[in-house]
Amino acid sequence: MADQRARLETHDEASFRLLVENVADYAIFMLDTDGYVRTWNRGAQRIKGYQADEIIGRHFSVFYPPEIDRERIDRELATATSEGKFEEEGWRLRKDGTRFWASVVITALRDARGTLVGFGKVTRDLSARREAEEKLRESEERFRLLVESVGDYAIFMLDPGGHVRTWNLGAQRLKQYRTDEIIGRHFSIFYEPEEVSSGKCERELAIATSEGKFEEEGWRVRKDGTRFWANIVITALRNSAGELVGFGKVTRDLTERKRSEDERLALARANEAIRLRDEFLSIASHELRTPLTALQLQIQRLRKLPGNDKTATGLARADRSTLRLGELVEMLLDVARISTGRFTLSRTEMDLADAVREVADHMTDAAADAGCEVVLDLEPARGSFDRVRVEQIITNLLGNAFKYAAGTRVALTLRSQGGQAVLAVSDGGPGIRAEDLPRIFNRFERAASVRHFGGIGLGLYVTQQIALAHGGDARAENLPGGGARFTITLPLSEGR
């Protein structure tokens, strides 16, 4: 039995030696108690570069780089002796002097009586792994530096519980916290209190966890309490085992974009409101015109029929009122035409002086009613004008003077100079208040209060628009000696 066991053991030992000798990936060899190499295998030869006959009998300190002193090498054997094993990773030398990163295990070998008989040494070349690790570390470092230096985006990490773990320049700029103030704080600090209490933060992390990503635009709060409109992406970060290790959060400030969008919307709404008003104005004034015409015709007809004096006086008043009503409706129609771009001229060759004389003649009664003396000083001004429209200008300006400068002298002058007709209406009234001058030609503006004077404040607006449509202009000023002057310039020919 004993013999058989001895044989078997001998056989096993032989197989084992063969196995060890042929292992190529590990250097496996034995040292004697003093550290001298006693055996060598294929792996040792491949990794360290020595043939067995070159190295057997030499001290194992030849495998160490020069910066590691002999004392430390001896300590390794002492450790293995006392602890049973010494293990480390470190630089080792090949025969040709090049280095490799080695994983080293030195095991104390003892006989059956416990006497130290030597050491087993297993060495593995980890250079490739170390190189890969080094590259990864460098790449991570570069990436970290990149993220840290991004200024336009807040890019940072949260732990699985939502506490800030990293911070970058963009985060500091956007949210105003320094790295040392924010690391470890819960990210709910960036939200408005009511959102925090509604559980929004937890919901966002839950969505990111289940769907991989959470994205939204919304208001966020800076350190100083001000708000900004942010685009936020929260991404769940998982390790290779699929376990959640935290969240990446990227936040962008879109306040400027939101502001310009809001302004654009407000402007569009305002324009739409103006368009609706003009459309209403246009439809309403058109609709008013037909019954007004019927009314005017009927009143004029009744005035022709025989009746008593009272009826005649009443119908005359009614006739004047419908005429005034008609003028107002036409004025509203003009405003609607101007604001919808449907205001067009129909020009003919004419002398402006004739039109001025004609209108002034028609308005003799109105001048007398206002107690105004109208003085004409006209030179011929032949050109291409829309007769109806320039008559309207003169009517408006004279009517204006009769209304605001009643009882004064109204002077109408017409000159033709530098290719332009210049028409001026001056009165001896109170003039125009300085604060009203800049807006006197605006729509629905009136220089005097509604209590004193009626009218819907469109006459001067329409007057200026007619002048502009002719390629000219209208302006108003106060005269040094009191009174106001309105000046209209109209190019004599159409060419622009």
Add this chain to the structure above:
Amino acid sequence: MTASPPHKVLVVEDDREIRETMLEIFEEAGFSAVAAGHGQAALEYLDRTNQVPCIILLDLMMPVMDGVTFRERQRQDPRFADVPVILMSAFRDVDEHAREIEPVAVLKKPVHLDELIGILDAHCNRCGKP
């Protein structure tokens, strides 16, 4: 002004109040007046009448058939092609279509009655028709 039989005027106008008022006015001024609410009705009247009017007062915007179309058809029928037309158009709003109509006068709204009667008298006395 008018001898018997009276001159005939055709009013083509879609607004009933304006139309009826004009009929009253013309009757009272000594004309014989007829009216139609749109161009199609006016053509039908001209087709069946044995007394063609000496003048037509025509509105532009009307349902069924507008003023321009009416004038086009009217001028295609030799029986009444030469009847002149007075265009009734809103003040300051003489449409460019008005040129196609070639009216003898454009009556601006607001209408001045004396002016209108004057125009009618002048044309009807000239046309020689009853």
